[in-house]
Amino acid sequence: MTERVKQSARGGAAILLDTVRFDYGDMAMLFDFTIEPSSVAAIIGPSGAGKSTVLNLIAGFETPLSGKILIDGDDITGVAPSQRPVSMVFQENNLFAHLDVVANVGLGRKPNLRLTQADRAAVNDAIAKVGLAGKEQRKPAALSGGERQRVAIARALVRNRPVLLLDEAFASLGPALRHEMLDLVGQLQNDTGMTIVMVTHHPEDALRLPSTLFFLENGRVAASGPARELLSDKSPSLLRKYLGSQDLSV
Ligand code: ADP
Numbered sequence: 001m002t003e004r005v006k007q008s009a010r011g012g013a014a015i016l017l018d019t020v021r022f023d024y025g026d027m028a029m030l031f032d033f034t035i036e037p038s039s040v041a042a043i044i045g046p047s048g049a050g051k052s053t054v055l056n057l058i059a060g061f062e063t064p065l066s067g068k069i070l071i072d073g074d075d076i077t078g079v080a081p082s083q084r085p086v087s088m089v090f091q092e093n094n095l096f097a098h099l100d101v102v103a104n105v106g107l108g109r110k111p112n113l114r115l116t117q118a119d120r121a122a123v124n125d126a127i128a129k130v131g132l133a134g135k136e137q138r139k140p141a142a143l144s145g146g147e148r149q150r151v152a153i154a155r156a157l158v159r160n161r162p163v164l165l166l167d168e169a170f171a172s173l174g175p176a177l178r179h180e181m182l183d184l185v186g187q188l189q190n191d192t193g194m195t196i197v198m199v200t201h202h203p204e205d206a207l208r209l210p211s212t213l214f215f216l217e218n219g220r221v222a223a224s225g226p227a228r229e230l231l232s233d234k235s236p237s238l239l240r241k242y243l244g245s246q247d248l249s250v
Contacts, residue, residue: 011193012038013072013085013162015058020067022053029053029219035212037072037162038193040186042206042227045216046242051199054216055165058197059088071163086163087156091171094152095140101127101151102136108155119158126154129191130184146177150184157188166198170205182208203231203243215239 015035022029029050035041043051056062057069060081068077076084087108095104105126109119127136130150140148149169156164166185170178186209189196198205206213206227213227215238223236230239 011162012195014070015041015163015195015197016068016070017054017057018068018070020057020064020069022057022062022064023219027219031057031220032067033214033221033224035195035197037195038189040189040196040198040209040211041214042203042209042211043197043199043214043216044201044203044206044242045222049216050219051216052167053219055088055167055197055199058084058163059086059165060084085161086165087159087161088165088167089149089152089156089169091168094155095148097140100137100139101132101143101154104140104151105154105158108158122158122160123154126157129157129188130154145173146181149173149181153181153184153188157192161194163195163197166196166200168199168201171201178202178205179208185209207231215242217242 014037017031017033020031027050031054043054045051053062057064060076060079064077068075070076071085096107099107102123103113105123106113106115106119109115109122115123127133130153132147132150132154135143135147140151143151152169170181173181182205185196188194189209200206211227213224213230214221215223215230217238223230223239230236231243235243
C-alpha cells in the first residue's frame, strides 16, 4: 500500500511549526515545535509572549514571514483559514444573538444553514455531547456563560476537524465552571482523538487534562514537556519565576 494513511482518519493530526518567523513590528517571534497527534497542548506564558499568535498562525489568521506550518504532514502555510483542518473557539463573541442553539451549532456545518437530514443528526448529536439536550431552541441570551461556550464547542465538533484550538475559551468563567468545561473537552478528546491546542492564563488547566505544556516567553517556546513534570517541584527555574505568584490549586 503506497498511500499514506492519514492520522486524521483516526482522530487527531500532528501540528508542526517549522522555523516559523513572525512579528507585528516590535518583537521577533520564532516558533519551531511539534504538537503530537491526539494530544492536548497547553500554551502558557506571560501576557504578550505570543500565545494567541501561535493559534492565529495555525488557524491561518496570520501568515508567517518565513517557515512552514504542517498539519497531518500537509503544508498548509498558504491555505485559507476556512480550508484548514482546524476549528477554533474564542473567549467570547462566538454566537449569533438572534439564532437559537440549533442554528448556532448548524453554522459550523453549513454557513448558509441549509442543513440536510445528516447535518441535523450531527448537530443534535453534538448538542447532546456537550450536555445541552432540551435547550435546542434557546437563544444565547437565555443561556449561562458556560452553556454558551458549550454551544461554541458543539459548533466546533460538527465541523469534524482533527484540530481544535481554544483561545482562552473558558477565561470568563469562574473556576468551577472552567473545570467543568475542561473535563468536557477532555471527554470529547477521548471520544474523538482530536488534537487540542489551548491557550490559558491558568497553568493548573494543563494539569486537569494530561497535556504537554509549552511555556512561551518573548515570542518563543522557552520550555516544553509533560505538564505534570514541568509544573512539579522540579520546574525549570525560568518557569518557576512565572509560576511564582500563581496558585496551581485553583
Ligand atoms: P499573548 O497571547 O501571549 O498575550 P499575543 O500573541 O497576543 O500574546 O501578542 C504577542 C505580541 O504581538 C505582543 O507584543 C502584542 O502586543 C503584539 N500583537 C498582538 N496582536 C497584534 C496586532 N493585531 N497588531 C499589532 N501587534 C499585535
